[in-house]
Amino acid sequence: MPSSTSKPRAAHDVGDVAVSSAPPLGSLAWVFARFGNTVFGGGSATMTVLERHIVERQWLDRRHAQLAYALSRVTPGTNLLAFCTGVGWLMRRGPGAVVALAAASIPCSVLAIALTVFYTAWTGHPLAAFALRGALASAIAIMAVTCWTMLRPHVRGAHRLRVALLFVGAFVLASIGGLSPLRVLAISAAVGALWPESETR
Amino acid sequence: MNPILLYLLLLKATITSFSGLASLPIIRQDLVVQHHVLTDAQLNTAIVVSRTTPGPVGIYVVSIGYAVGGIGGAIAGWLAMCTPAFLIIPLVGYAARRVEHPRVRSMTRAVVVASAALLLSALLPLAHDTLTGAVPIAIAIGGVTALLASNIEPLWVVVAASLAGLLQAL
Numbered sequence: 284m285p286s287s288t289s290k291p292r293a294a295h296d297v298g299d300v301a302v303s304s305a306p307p308l309g310s311l312a313w314v315f316a317r318f319g320n321t322v323f324g325g326g327s328a329t330m331t332v333l334e335r336h337i338v339e340r341q342w343l344d345r346r347h348a349q350l351a352y353a354l355s356r357v358t359p360g361t362n363l364l365a366f367c368t369g370v371g372w373l374m375r376r377g378p379g380a381v382v383a384l385a386a387a388s389i390p391c392s393v394l395a396i397a398l399t400v401f402y403t404a405w406t407g408h409p410l411a412a413f414a415l416r417g418a419l420a421s422a423i424a425i426m427a428v429t430c431w432t433m434l435r436p437h438v439r440g441a442h443r444l445r446v447a448l449l450f451v452g453a454f455v456l457a458s459i460g461g462l463s464p465l466r467v468l469a470i471s472a473a474v475g476a477l478w479p480e481s482e483t484r
Numbered sequence: 485m486n487p488i489l490l491y492l493l494l495l496k497a498t499i500t501s502f503s504g505l506a507s508l509p510i511i512r513q514d515l516v517v518q519h520h521v522l523t524d525a526q527l528n529t530a531i532v533v534s535r536t537t538p539g540p541v542g543i544y545v546v547s548i549g550y551a552v553g554g555i556g557g558a559i560a561g562w563l564a565m566c567t568p569a570f571l572i573i574p575l576v577g578y579a580a581r582r583v584e585h586p587r588v589r590s591m592t593r594a595v596v597v598a599s600a601a602l603l604l605s606a607l608l609p610l611a612h613d614t615l616t617g618a619v620p621i622a623i624a625i626g627g628v629t630a631l632l633a634s635n636i637e638p639l640w641v642v643v644a645a646s647l648a649g650l651l652q653a654l
Contacts, residue, residue, distance in 0.1 A: 321538050329539060354575045357592045360498045360507075360568025361542030368569040369576050384569055391539035392546045392562045396555075398533045399547040406529075410653055415529070417649020420620035421642045422531040424627025426607045429505050429541070431632070433600040437593055449594050453601035457509065464509040464602045468500055468595055475594025479586045 305374045306342045312386040314340070315367055319387030320394075330355070330366045333387075337370060347373050364388055442480050449474065485521045487556040493519075494545055494564035499571075502592070504534070504541025506599035509606040511548060524613050526551040535638040540565075619652045 306314075318332050334348045351369035358365035364384055371383025405411035437446045453471055456462045462470075497510035508527070515522040530551065534544035542565050549561020615621045623645045630636050630644075 319539060351572070351576060354572055357502070358568065358572040358575060359500060359502060360571070361504060361540045361565055362502070363540040364542070364566060364569040365572040369572040372573050372576060380570070380573060384566055387539070388543075388562065388566055391537050391543055392558070392565075395533050395537045395543045395546045396550050396558050398536060399529065399550050402529050402533065403551070410650060413649040413653035414646040415532075415649070416614075416620060417623050417645040417647070417652070418532045418642050419525075419528045419614050420623035420649075421627045421638075421645030422528050422535065423607065423611045423614055424624045424631060424641065424645075425535055425638050426505060426508075426531065426603060426610070427624075427628050428631040429503075430600050430603045430607065433503060433506070433596055433603070437597055446593075446597050449597045450601045453598035454605055457602055457605040458608070463513055465496070465500055467602060468598055471594045471598030472591050475591035476587050479590040480593070 305379075306340070308375065308378055308382050311342075311371065311375065311379060312382050315371070315383045315386035316390055319363070319367060320390040329363050333367070333370075337374075342374055343370055445478070445480065485519065485552055485557070487553055487560040490549060490553055490557055491560035491564050494549065494561055495567055498542065498545060498564050499568045501599055502596055503599065505531070505544070505603055506596075507542070507545065509602040511545070512606050515548070515552060521552050522548060524610055528610060528614060532642055535642050619648065623648050 314336055315333070318336055319329060330352055334345075334352060337343050338345050338348055348370060351366055351373060355362045355366035355369055358369075364387060367383040367387040368380045371379035371381070373379075375382070402415060406415055434446070434450065449471060452474075453467050456467045456470065457464060493514045494507075494511065497507035497514070500510065501507035508531075511522075512524075512527060516524060516527060527548065530544040530547035533547040534541050537543055545565045546558050546561040548557075549564070550558035553560065611624070615624055626648075627641045627645060630641055631638065
């Protein structure tokens with residue numbers, strides 16, 4: 284593991300890519316701001332681009348970058364921001380984590396506020412209302428596809444029945460049983476822990 | 485709404501979900517159904533914003549924060565979006581080996597599957613309110629088809645859908 288100093292470090296843990304030195308915080312901020320805020324397509328696409336640039340700059344070996352990628356998948360919240368925090372921490376510990384997280388989230392947050400103002404202001408205009416109605420219909424499509432994207436990796440292989448039961452059970456508990464999402468997630472987590480998947484695939 | 489309460493409510497949603505829109509059901513339950521400080525239309529707008537903005541899909545929490553409480557709400561949303569990210573530090577530092585433990589892996593997958601079910605559960609009332617005519621329904625079906633059948637970026641689906649809505653007006 285890298286050392287805990289806040290200063291740029293010399294060569295550290297080497298994986299399949301040679302690592303020269305950890306980056307200055309300014310360079311770290313620039314790369315995360317540049318590539319964390321300009322890639323469309325969601326977190327997975329952005330993480331892939333960021334990982335490539337980090338490894339190419341030899342700031343972190345591929346093994347550690349991929350470790351952060353995998354762990355970001357099981358970290359609550361937004362995976363991309365967990366990834367940025369994780370690789371930032373691996374490269375420069377606390378300051379690196381904060382700088383990477385801030386650089387990857389502040390510019391796009393400002394843009395999100397501006398777009399919210401724009402959409403809200405134009406809602407009353409007849410033409411804009413029609414355009415927004417179309418955009419909102421597309422949001423439904425995006426949500427539906429997101430739902431499938433979340434589910435798709437788990438419906439392959441030997442665990443389809445288990446996944447189907449978990450999915451239908453959670454849906455029934457939420458939609459028909461009226462349970463809060465938090466309770467549904469807690470019940471699902473308990474079921475997952477008490478009913479582990481078999482190792483055969 | 486008090487920005488601190490807003491932060492805590494949004495944090496409750498973000499810290500118990502494992503991907504961008506998975507936090508949406510809890511946010512809708514708290515802000516739309518329970519506290520009545522957000523409408524389904526504003527929630528939908530936030531989703532559109534998140535898909536026309538580069539970066540994480542979870543950015544819609546910032547848009548929701550702004551819709552509820554202005555700049556203070558947006559900051560609360562940004563903090564709620566960012567706070568869970570720090571949980572990866574102890575994971576990276578100490579728990580990397582346990583992630584592959586069968587029970588932990590099984591629990592994580594169960595939560596992801598349940599998150600998808602919750603997203604579908606939250607999607608249905610939003611679709612009921614939004615898909616109120618032939619054109620919105622056609623746009624939604626076309627959007628799903630385009631997204632599943634190609635590698636098109638969601639941004640272009642939103643742009644095309646907006647243009648389709650404009651054509652309906654003309």
